[in-house]
Amino acid sequence: MPEKEILNLIKPTKEEERKLKEKAKDVIEKVKIKNVKLELGGSVAKGTWLKGNHDIDIYAKFDLKYKGHDISSILKRKLEKFKFSTLHGSRDYFQIKKRNYVVEIVPILNIKNVAQAENITDVSPFHVKWVRKHKELADEMRLAKAFCKANKLYGAESYIKGFSGYVLEILIVNYGSFRNLLKASLDWKNKEVIDVENYYKNNDAMRELNVSKTKSPLIVIDPVQKERNAAAGLSLEKFNLFKKIAKDYLNGPSVKYFLREKLTLKKIKQVAGNNKLIVVQAKTLQGKKDVIGAKLLKVFTHLKKHLILNDFKLLDSGWEWDENVMFYFVLDKKMLSKTKKHFGPPRNSKRLNDFKQKWAGKRICYKNNFAYVVIDRKYRLPEELVKKLIKSEYVTSRVKSVNLIKL
Template sequence: MKNVRKEVLEAIKPSKKEKGQLQKSITATLKKLNGSLKRAKAIIGGSGAKGTFLKNQKDADIFVLYEKEFSHNHNISDELEKTIKSLFPIYQRIHGSRDYFQVKNDVLFEFVPIIKIRRPSEAENITDISPLHSAWVLKHASEKQKDDIRLLKAFCKANHIYGAESHIKGFSGYVCEILIIHYGSFEKTLRSASAWKEKTVIDPAKYYKRKNVFMAMNASKIQAPLIIVDPVQESRNAAAALSADCFHAFKDQAKKLQKKPSASFFRQKDMTKESIIRIAKNKPVFIVKANLLDGKDDIVGSKALKVFTFLKAELERGGFVLLESQHQFQGSAFMMWFILEADPIPASFIHKGPPLSLPKHVAVFKKRYPSAKPVNGILQVAVKRKFPRAGDLFKKSISSPYNKDKVKQIQQIHIA
């Protein structure tokens, strides 16, 4: 692993020159912004503030801190827009729980208005806590651990499980930082992750040393397969957005990397028709690619994900057993594939009805299915399938009006 670590860090760690250029651009922008702000102060946030960003990172978060008293009488997004508009001729207002702004020059800057707080309980929006996250990471992460954080981020990115956005539901940058600091290193994180069970609890600040997190934390925060208690906010699960698919993908890839260390685990690989067919191993496989709509990644990604969920549900409702169903975002495209147990399937299936002990329900069932007969005290009937061949069902599902406003178009890559 030592040689792999060295090779990967050379590829993902920014050079002193790159760090200097990014810092120069950030410093100039902060100076420009702070020179015009009257009731707020701009600071660097995100991985730029923590020193955990990757090579070729061309974006930076700028947090604009407003005093709490001022925010009570003013819309701080509107206030920030006045300043942004006066300084940058071209900008974009991004709508969210609290609107923020994007300006693209040599670096894509995101200007996020937040309330200046001292403790998490004062926050009115999750972004208000971000400077506290940065402070915690800076306080606890050594320089070596910052490299470990980079390794973990690159590992997650390569396996398409990086980011807490709703269309990804993976590991956020902050979660990667917490994991490395908690376990001590990248290698120890891999070893520990390989043994994770669903509902594993990670509590770096030991808030729940003497109490049950599942009894104390809000139920909505503990639905995810992994509970990472935010070290600066004990009521929050930092991994609340994590999906079961990303959780298990992380575990599986961690095991594989430890078994056979290779830099290839850190290189992002887009799935192709050929690679998916190899995975299918002669099983029926259906592959489609959709072009994403224009717009904010989180929104267009969520819409595309609905198409995937719809196609998967249609196959399952049609009686087909899915061995694997996966998707992958590839720039402006969205690849989906479905591997089936069998195709075609029997032209009819046995539909079970109510037990004979429920006469009212029996009457309704027999009215709908006159040929139904009792088997072991339960009504059953053979029902003819509309689509015994998955290809016919799949083509119909792809052209469904449901998909029209969610992606630009869907292209059939492979149906067999």
């Protein structure tokens, strides 16, 4: 089985671990705030991060006497010796880029139990502590993360709606291994409940949890906060896709399921074949990744929707976000007719007179009892429409720059 081979590719080396923790220690030692303790957090502290991932989370844990105070502003003043950017979330946090490393310093309250939390981020150290109790499963967690990343299933952000790292860690503890997780997922039903700490009996979780927390297809009870569904951001699409790819992998295990191929123009052209291909490139605005991603998704959806509304036959579409952004649309290459039928209300509708007045001078025809007129199309070629759309305020307000690539 390829899991052992995969671990050699995805597990950080001792040297990589040393350098990463050294970089974190360097930042921690330079930030001094009275009654504030800085410590390593996230997947690095859990021991579940992947090779090549140089993102470091540091928690700035403020004493409880700061409760009700703007701890983000206090932390910001103490970071003046660094070149940093401010990211907006439920609390502002700060990002420092040092060569290949991205350090995020997150202000939280140093709570003793989760009931004292003012903010969801205050609970983060409890997540770390819980995962660390199961450190013998760290490599299985890495396999689950690499599998989801390669198949675009990773991340609870609103523009992804997939599995967060924490959810995957919980699932691995629940099932005991990566392979067991995949096998179990084949039998998941919609509204499947995973309660690793057995907080609820039978189907009590669905009755006792707030309705807003049980809308996702998978209910994963947070082991440190039983009132919380850790998988609340998971979409039905990603839930079903996970099950499908899990089945495919179990039927034919291969390294390819763990290696995400970067989408290139060459590959998109191969996908398009002899069909019409439209490619739009964009550069992102500054800001929090989740917010930027949500804006990009809106741009992609906007372009796709208007291509369909204008009768272009869409065969395939997608988008990729790395340093830059690429949206692509594969369409039927046949040029649309010069005219089209524009339908109105039924023949017996009270609105028929309004339709006739609006199109005075046009011949009113009927099809299946619905009125219609024949009008000239605004766009016969998809690139004409896309050129117009990318200049609209809807698009330009959501990206730094955008242009149509000549193919």
